[in-house]
Amino acid sequence: MATASGTAPATAPATTAPRRRSPLVRLAALLGGLALAVVLVVAPLVSSPFINYQLSSIMVFAVALLGLNVVMGYTGQVSLGQSAFLGLGAYVTAYGVVQGWPLWLSLVLSAALPATVGMLVALAAARLRGLALAMITIALPIVGVPLARRLDEFTGGSQGQVVSFLRAPETTGLANDQWRYYVVTVIAVVVFVLVRNLVRGRVGRSFAVVKENEAVALSMGVSPYRTKVLAFTIASLLGGLAGFMYLAVVQYTSPETLVFATSINLVAAMVIGGSASIVGTVLGALYYVLVPVVAGQVSSSRTALISGAVLLAVLFVLPAGLASLPRRVGGRLRRRTPAAEGAPATPDPDGTAPAVPTPAAASTDRR
Amino acid sequence: MTTRKARPMRITHRSGAVLATASIAVLLVTGCTRGESAGGPGSDGASPGITDDSISIGISSPLSGPTAGPGSCTVAGLAAYIGAKNADGGFEFGDGQTRQVEFTYLDDVYDPARAVSNFRQLTNDGIFAYVGALGTPTNAAVMPIAEEEEVPQVLLTTGARTFSEDADAHPWTTGFLPTYVTEGRSFGELLVDAGQPITVATLAQNDDFGESYLDGFNEAIDGSQVEIVASATYEPTDTTLDSQVTELAASGADVLLSAVSVTPLQVGVLTKAQSLGWLPRVFLPSNTSTPGTILEPGGAAAYPGVYTPSFSKNPNSPAFAEDEDVQAYNAAFEEYGSQIAATYTPHCAWSYAEGAVLEQAFAGMEEPTRDSFMESLRSITDFQAPMLLDGITVDTTSSDESGISTVQLVRYDAATGGYGPVDGY
Structure with missing residues (x-):
């Protein structure tokens, strides 16, 4: 049972069985999406710059977390270097703005350069696994910080760089914070839609099978090596893109942007939100941005303590992350009916066989 | 095939619902609309954060993480000075009013993004001035916003020259410590x-x-x-x-x-x-x-x-045990600062001295506005702040030096x- 609920969120998205869908559910889905869109569009217009900054930050870290989720959640490879790509993306953007490059070029390069770096690292690192891989990814922010300090012609040294860009065009009548919110939100929504489609499709299934068992992946004609390199590349691309968004929102970058602690906090937020889950990624970003703010409201001297307590509480109650909350509640309710009660045991008779979950297994698994 | 067609719809529904709920929750919790935000000047020409009997100031410093020791001290020393002065009746202002100082502090873990977030939060809550924050990258990130919103970002606890070397370029920012x-x-x-x-x-x-x-x-x-x-x-x-x-x-x-x-x-x-x-x-x-x-x-x-x-006296040193300033500091710190900073770093004494400089600036403020505050703050000369060594004085009039520009x-x-x-x- 424990095994079943542990693996379910990872494998479920790509491999779930058919569901009966009533027109009512479709309508609800449509309305939900519509409501979300309205909220996303209207929110900045009625909010203070402080709220807009928080909302924009959520978008920034949602994209960074999404990248991390691709490589860690969906593909099961440890990456403790996401902050390095975030920082690299921010620095590339800052350099572009300072040099007066067109914004689209900065945007493209802020994604392409980190992606290239990520791919080169992954080409070597993806041959390793487990702790060795974790060590290589740790090296990225640890090398990155002194490098950013030393290359002060490009980075502004340890004092960092204030970069003023993305001012609201006059014609829009928007304030800067509103305009920046819309820019990062558009990027985030596009990225989320693309990645969602990616992980639901063929690539997503190859991620899942590599995560479960590389030998089985090979036997199915999926190269674990290439899959891992691809996942790393996507993760670093999204990290870089998040760096662009970070600069758009914060308007400042320094070596502090890519410190190792940020990577660790991102990993924690990803796990809290829900590994291998799109909704979980968004929830993780909400956690990452809002918990420190709320903790500061409670007691400024004890933010670390409060954040730690929240982290423990969430992981204790919801080991699969916040995204598993509806499923947990649903599971409790369903378990009361005898029909559902026996179901979970059937597909996973013992936890020993490293079985690749078949669609059928995974689905019953979750019922 | 039906599998793949049907599945995404359900996810859309669920993610949509969760997202929408979360977003609405955020909005409801904050409950803040643009019209209500305390950004603009008050009706009687006063700046935000100041009334006839109170003024609110804020700070964001690292209170957790590796820099927590010095960071907490930048808050605790200031809290000690303000707490003691408030209890003593309040601060006297140049416009004839006596005001209590409301002091808000937030934790930024030495992270520039968090510092910006905290600064936005403080200005949103309507602080009058942002005082004494520690950290070079964090203050550098806040500086352009402070300038844009014309919020005083003053007496910063950092030795980096960026904040002090050009008062004309950064009219709303002043450093406090001697630069490196x-x-x-x-x-x-x-x-x-x-x-x-x-x-x-x-x-x-x-x-x-x-x-x-x-x-x-x-x-x-x-x-x-x-x-x-x-x-x-x-x-x-x-x-x-x-x-x-x-x-x-x-x-x-x-x-x-x-x-x-x-x-x-x-x-x-x-x-x-x-x-x-x-x-x-x-x-x-x-x-x-x-x-x-x-x-x-x-x-x-x-x-x-x-x-x-x-440039500062060590309150724990026997050499200063009989010093009046040090005794006043120790009493105030015990009462108002010790629960914020557990261990002493010189930053505690420095930020206590900052409180005294702030009092000077208030005393010279003829109108309840940020402009008047900055003008007053930038015209303090030859001020012997408590906890500074004899012979070290505060001079804020130089356009390319921090508040304390001499060391012994x-x-x-x-x-x-x-x-x-x-x-x-």
């Missing part, structure tokens, strides 16, 4: 005043911190008989400086300027040089010269002289285990 340039310059001046040929070896951190020291030092010794005969740099991430010290020792210089900001590395420099039989006079920066953590483990007693810049050199006295006055080179 000032510290470096004070070393140079001491050597020049000796009026004899002196050879110097320099060891500096390879960033703005180290460069500032060298700039100040070079400026002071320019054209004198003092000569730099060897120099080396290091990275803060280095684990040992033995090779740099060995290289510098080969020069046999009379003086070592060791602009090292990392505690264990500074200890390593002191032990390595004497193990090589090189015993120069040593100059240490103010932030790596604490006797208990640096000098004693480093065996500093072996050197003919160890100097460091200082002190010399380590191994017998007492503390610092004493310097009488020449």
